[in-house]
Amino acid sequence: MKLWVTPKGDRWLCEICEEQYEKEIKEEKWRVAFDKTEPMLRCSECKQSDMEVID
Numbered sequence: 229m230k231l232w233v234t235p236k237g238d239r240w241l242c243e244i245c246e247e248q249y250e251k252e253i254k255e256e257k258w259r260v261a262f263d264k265t266e267p268m269l270r271c272s273e274c275k276q277s278d279m280e281v282i283d
Contacts, residue, residue, distance in 0.1 A: 229269045229278045231261040239272035248273075 229240050235256055241249060252258070267279040 229266065229271065230263045232258045233261050234258050240269055242271040242274060242276060242278050245271050245273040 229242055230246065232239055232241055232253070234252075238261065246253070249258075265279065267277055270277055
């Protein structure tokens with residue numbers, strides 16, 4: 229999961245949503261604040277985690 233700095237505020241994006249926002253990322257020059265692997269983090273768009281948590 230990456231934390232993106234955008235003109236409209238910071239947002240966490242998973243790999244799938246990052247691909248969907250590829251055009252905006254390039255046009256608006258978003259930058260990555262940091263990349264973190266943490267099962268509790270949720271994507272700002274799809275609300276899913278990058279990791280599958282096994283109970």
